[in-house]
Amino acid sequence: MGGDVGGDVGGHAARAPVADVVGDVWRREAPHVLAALGRRSGDLADCEDAAQEALADAAVQWPRDGVPANPRGWLVRVASRRLVDAQRSDAARPARERRAETDRTSARRADGATWSDRAGDQDDSLQVLLLCSHPVLSRTSAVALTLRAVAGLSTEQIAAGLLVPRSTTAQRISRAKASLRTAGVRFGPIPPEELAPRLHAVRHVVHLVLTTGSSLPAGPTVLDADLTGEALRLAERLHRALPRDPETTGLLALALLTAARAPGRVVAGRLVPLAEQDRSTWDRVAVDRAVSLLEEALPHGPVGTFQLQAAIAAVHATAPAFEDTDWPQVLALYRMLVEVDPHPASRLGAAVALAEVEGAEAGLAAVEPLVAARPHDHRPLAVRAHLRSRLGHPGAAEDFRRAAALTDSVPEQRYLHAQADALS
Structure with missing residues (x-):
């Protein structure tokens, strides 16, 4: 290639086609390019159009001339030219520039600190x-x-x-x-309020x-x-x-735990329930980091929905085996989550945990209202099917089949039909 790849793009470029590098660079740099343009224009639609034109130019020029040493700078420079060209053709440009300057002045004069000042962003x-x-x-x-x-x-x-x-x-x-x-x-600073x-x-x-x-x-x-x-x-x-916002930390922990457990959820196209997953496939480094984040976040401030969801996921992720799961703790966390966010998914999770702590009969009593309230949702019906099967209820197989008919996910359909066939 005619040019050198800058920064952490270099190693990738040596191994991947330039077209792939263009995509990788864009996914990393897109918000920075848009923000740089936003400081000039302020209008997202204009900035996005100019940025997309710069990306199209990169897709043509980089494979021919090589990836520039500073890909972000190249994209910002080309996109800025495109933006200026578009603005010059717009008869309303003077008014738009005056409005943008007014917005910037108002933001600077606003009481209190801006977003960047407050968060060090x-x-x-x-x-x-x-x-x-x-x-x-x-x-x-x-x-x-x-x-x-x-x-x-x-x-x-x-x-x-x-x-x-x-x-x-x-x-x-x-x-x-x-x-x-x-x-x-x-575009511009976010007022504190x-x-x-x-x-x-x-x-x-x-x-x-x-x-x-x-x-x-x-x-x-x-x-x-x-x-x-x-x-x-x-x-x-x-x-x-x-870094010190507890709910943001909880969200990151939840994302880490979700990604860490993903390899065990589907094997050869088959959906694997939590009780049967191979936990050695889980990313223990990600799990440990998520737990560490939660330990830092939970003692500070009110506990919100993302911290609680992450805490539940952490209890599952740190149990050596399914039978070692601390279900009383899971149930307590779900009950807290229902108080904070009474979403149907929270209530369903609480019903599952209740079944593990107090037995299938208790879980079944908790899930019945959810089945009645959400007749077109396959999840409560699938949970009821599992609990009925544990109790030897004759309607379990039919529940599995009805749940399969309500979902458009092929792996879920296969799993639910397999459960029904096993009971039959």
């Missing part, structure tokens, strides 16, 4: 994360925009990960950018990416490594900016 990706999780956006639009702008995924990759058509994904991203523009949302609700939204967007990637609702597989990997990277970025 040196990662532009966090600014983009906060923008993509703005309250004017729906949760689904925020997830799609985050995966595009912060994670650097293509529309096709996002559509595949979220199991929606490409056209739907493109519309969500387009609508999200239009909503930000209509609401006058721009907006920080807490915006962080809450960011954490939930990252968590939704994590849960979607770790339990795909449809298709031939349960896991999407791209989505779970991006969720982990986003959680890492958030934690670097807020």
